[in-house]
Amino acid sequence: MSSQVRLRLLPSARCLFDEPVQVKVAGLRSRQVVTLRAGSTDERGVLFRSSATYRADETGEIDLDRDPSLSGSYVGVEPMGLLWSMKADTLHQQFQKMNSLNPHVVKFSVHEEESEGRILAEETNERFLTRQGVSRLPVKEGNIRGVLFTPPGEGPFPGVLDLYTFRGRLSEKKASLLASQGFVVLSVVAYGYDDMPRNIKEVHLDYFEEAIEFLKKQDKVASKGVGVISLSKTGDVALSIASYLPDVKATVWINGCCANTALPLYYKKSQIHPALMFDLSKVIPTDSGASIVRYVMKNPLAEENKASLVPIERAKGHFLFAAGEDDLNWDSKAYMDEMVARLKRHGKENFESLSYPGAGHYLEPPYGPYCPSSHHWIVGAQVLWGGEPRSHAAAEVHLWKKIQEFLRTHLSCDATRSKAKL
Structure with a gap:
């Protein structure tokens, strides 16, 4: 991973399942094109994945609240697109998240378009089904x-x-x-x-x-x-x-x-x-x-x-x-x-x-x-x-x-x- 590229989930990487997060990337080259990916395994062990290609601004930053996906699982400005567009590798699979005791864990990552998709940064989002104290x-x-x-x-x-x-x-x-x-x-x-x-x-x-x-x-x-x-x-x-x-x-x-x-x-x-x-x-x-x-x-x-x-x-x-x-x-x-x-x-x-x-x-x-x-x-x-x-x-x-x-x-x-x- 690149030591200068940072992937942040705001306001926190831990949130409730039904709360949005702001996905931001910093430390890229000006106008650099990268692929953002998300992946999660459900309770049966089925892997769900998504990806979207973005171009950084002049300062080397990407903000999914502002910037459009150029291609991938979706296109356009979709702040939570990496989550709802995740698909299983096999057809006809419904994401199973039944038990409230375990969070929905999603791994976000940033990949170079060149160099065989080398990972530049990654972050894990824990999406809980119960607030503390419930x-x-x-x-x-x-x-x-x-x-x-x-x-x-x-x-x-x-x-x-x-x-x-x-x-x-x-x-x-x-x-x-x-x-x-x-x-x-x-x-x-x-x-x-x-x-x-x-x-x-x-x-x-x-x-x-x-x-x-x-x-x-x-x-x-x-x-x-x-x-x-x-x-x-x-x-x-x-x-x-x-x-x-x-x-x-x-x-x-x-x-x-x-x-x-x-x-x-x-x-x-x-x-x-x-x-x-x-x-x-x-x-x-x-x-x-x-x-x-x-x-x-x-x-x-x-x-x-x-x-x-x-x-x-x-x-x-x-x-x-x-x-x-x-x-x-x-x-x-x-x-x-x-x-x-x-x-x-x-x-x-x-x-x-x-x-x-x-x-x-x-x-x-x-x-x-x-x-x-x-x-x-x-x-x-x-x-x-x-x-x-x-x-x-x-x-x-x-x-x-x-x-x-x-x-x-x-x-x-x-x-x-x-x-x-x-």
Whole structure:
């Protein structure tokens, strides 16, 4: 490495996962062209990498907040482009960062264009999922399986139920980051977690009712009602939670459906919604080896499927709907438009809707690698998720801020109640 070239990450090389850093290089020759690279290994050992070519200014400095990439994984001024543009060496890999205990470690480096890319400088960025002082408590109580995240301090704090998926491991990313911003968050997986059955045939709202009651009993939770945050299949579960269960004041729906999908929904041992099913003959294969499944879900508005529609007009709380217009999992934008129209027909104004052109299905907390395709647990094959990387990354930044504002606005806290509980 060159002793005079310096690579700096500002304000610090240690930050939260959802915080931007300013990448700066100094000590280069005037107008020198170099390649900046970033690399990270996920929890499965899969390597993700990106690179971009930059030209230094007259003083030998590069500032990614100011200077455009000339070529590489992206072009133009993209301060965090090296992070969101990272790709795996093999196709159809989704970056796995599930456990909140370990930081997302990214190695940045500066390379000469000549001399076989000799490294001139490097720096390591540790991107933590929890702020110092946030507690993490695994929960295995009654039927509940999940993890509870609690911010430091006396509170009171708003309580949020985080729904992830019905298969595989529990993702702690959203929950731990929200806790770092002052929310008590219980992240649960309804089925297929630890000792729970994996070959599920139905969903029960009773499970989520139990989880909400557990969350409300936590000493630091003093919000007048709880929030729910969801993505994809759990979006329709969140709609049903908000529509049928009391004390849900704020529901975040991201790229879900307006109807109960895939599995019938039960409450108090009675079926309340049949499942809106899919037609796998409408899967569209592509040359990449991943398929397009956007058109496989049956029409929820067809007469024979209307019993699967969730009656969101029953909900007492508020909704935040967010849809990626290029979602290739299903037509999230059309589902969102139908829900907005339904609420308006019932004279409701308890919602906000956000539509993101160029965004795909997996809208997550910002600055993680964009996922164009990966394995779909229902289809049982590799699928395309849609989206253009730059637009998708921008949507994640905007949505993440809106989610926090929405939850704070609609989950007011009672300090007196919190002190009484303590």
